[in-house]
Amino acid sequence: DSGVTQTPKHLITATGQRVTLRCSPRSGDLSVYWYQQSLDQGLQFLIQYYNGEERAKGNILERFSAQQFPDLHSELNLSSLELGDSALYFCASSSIGPDHTEAFFGQGTRLTVV
Amino acid sequence: AQSVTQPDIHITVSEGASLELRCNYSYGATPYLFWYVQSPGQGLQLLLKYFSGDTLVQGIKGFEAEFKRSQSSFNLRKPSVHWSDAAEYFCAVGQLSGSARQLTFGSGTQLTVLP
Numbered sequence: 284d285s286g287v288t289q290t291p292k293h294l295i296t297a298t299g300q301r302v303t304l305r306c307s308p309r310s311g312d313l314s315v316y317w318y319q320q321s322l323d324q325g326l327q328f329l330i331q332y333y334n335g336e337e338r339a340k341g342n343i344l345e346r347f348s349a350q351q352f353p354d355l356h357s358e359l360n361l362s363s364l365e366l367g368d369s370a371l372y373f374c375a376s377s378s379i380g381p382d383h384t385e386a387f388f389g390q391g392t393r394l395t396v397v
Numbered sequence: 398a399q400s401v402t403q404p405d406i407h408i409t410v411s412e413g414a415s416l417e418l419r420c421n422y423s424y425g426a427t428p429y430l431f432w433y434v435q436s437p438g439q440g441l442q443l444l445l446k447y448f449s450g451d452t453l454v455q456g457i458k459g460f461e462a463e464f465k466r467s468q469s470s471f472n473l474r475k476p477s478v479h480w481s482d483a484a485e486y487f488c489a490v491g492q493l494s495g496s497a498r499q500l501t502f503g504s505g506t507q508l509t510v511l512p
Binding site for chain 2: 285287314316318325326327328331333338339341373375377379384385386387388389390391
C-alpha cells in the first residue's frame with residue numbers, strides 16, 4: 284500500500300460526459316501528480332500541484348483540468364469525454380526536497396468511455 | 398526535451414535465470430533515473446533510483462541498475478529471476494525545476510517468467 288488513495292477504481296461513462304477523479308495523497312506529501320496510461324500513448328505526465336498551486340504541466344488536454352484543495356486532496360476533471368480518453372489515470376504524491384524525491388503511486392482509476 | 402527508450406517490448410526468461418532490462422535516456426543535464434514495476438491491476442512501485450554518486454544502485458527485491466553516462470543507459474539487472482517478478486517494468490527520467498517535478502517514462506518492458 285503506497286498510501287495514495289484514488290477513487291473510484293473503475294468508471295464507465297458515455298461520450299460527451301464529464302467525470303471527476305479523486306486522489307488523496309500520502310500523509311505529509313504536499314505535491315500531487317496526475318498521469319495517464321493508455322495503450323497507444325503509454326504513461327504520460329499530465330499535471331503537478333504543489334501545496335494548492337500548479338507547478339508543472341505536461342500533455343494535458345484543454346478538456347481536462349485539475350485542482351488541489353486546502354486539505355491537499357486533488358481532483359482531475361475530464362469533460363466532453365471521447366472514446367480515446369479511455370485509460371488508466373494514476374495519481375502520485377511526493378514530498379519536495381532538493382532532489383527529485385520518490386513519487387508514490389496510487390492504484391489508479393480505470394476510465395472506460397463508451 | 399527528455400526521452401526514455403526501452404527497446405525490448407517483451408522479454409521471456411526462465412525462473413532462476415539472470416535478467417537485464419535495457420533503458421536509454423536523453424536528457425541535457427544530470428539525470429534523475431528511476432525504475433518502476435507495475436503488476437497487473439496495481440499501481441507503480443519504485444524499484445530503485447539514481448541521483449548521483451555510486452553508479453551501481455541497489456533496489457528492492459534483489460534488483461540493481463547501473464548508470465553509464467557515456468552510453469546514456471540505466472539498465473536494470475537481477476541475477477536470478479523469481480516467478481513473482483513477472484510484471485511490466487518502466488524506466489523513467491525525472492525533470493526538476495524548483496518545486497516542479499515530472500517523470501518521463503519509457504514504453505515499458507513486459508517480463509514473462511517461465512517455470
